[in-house]
Amino acid sequence: MKVSVITTTYNTGKTVEDTIKSVLDQTYTNIEFIVIDDASTDNTLDIVNKFKDKITKIVATEHTGIFGNLNKGVKLATGDIIAILNSDDFYISDDVIETVVKEFEKTGADCVWGDMLIVDSVNVNKVIRNWKSSPYKEGNYQKGWHPPHPTFFVKRSIYEEYGYFRTDLWTSADYELVLRFLEKNRISSSYIPKVLTKMRNGGSSTKSLFNWVRGNIGAYRAFRVNDLPISPLFIFRKPLLKVGQFLAK
Secondary structure (H helix, E strand, O other), rough: OOOOEEEEOOOOOOHHHHHHHHHHHHOOOEEEEEEEEEOOOHHHHHHHOOOOOOOEEEEEEEEOOOHHHHHHHHHHOOEEEEOOOOOOEOOOOOOHHHHHHHHHHHHOOOOEEEEEEEEEOOOOOEEEEEOOOOOOOOHHHHOOOOOOOOOOOOEEEHHHHHHHOOOOHHHHHHHHHHHHHHHOOOOOEEEEEEEEEEEEEOOOOOOOHHHHHHHHHHHHHHHHHHOOOOOHHHHHHHHHHOOOHHHOO
């Protein structure tokens, strides 16, 4: 199985090298690595180009936005499996992709995910949240559950069949995509009870109260655009479910 890892960058010169190295250091060798830069004005592209001999494709775009660029990356990808790794996230160990591929081969699932640690933006050994996920169960989404997207691996054929990221849903486009795959179209899945990825705290969906509120409204809209039932209490259930992640760090 070929795995395509897609990373989008925009002024992430302080963190992108960790992301790149975590992909290039993987023990699994059949990896296609695509980096798409959205007109960065810092040293991001200089750092990316340091690894140009090892990165499969480097694409420069003009202010397409995170999810527009991810759609470009998915459509450029030739792998059997697609992984999204943001430019301030990184795999926790060098055997993550090897572990995920084995899970696909063992289960035949359409998608696989695991657990994630949200860490301090500077001291990545300081855990802020321990996002321990679980297998998908019908009805869990309505209770606020969802898998951590940076650990989510899915077959490319699923994108081709059920569509790409909706760019009109702000920072909730990744949430809506996985909701559409799992809850609406019921693709088969498998959960690995193991931390796969570290995410730096302070991403686009959580760096301000406004973005946090907008993200929760976007998640509510994700149900509506997919004609899925949802309680008005959802906007309270979703953030409440995260409380345990802080306590479990």
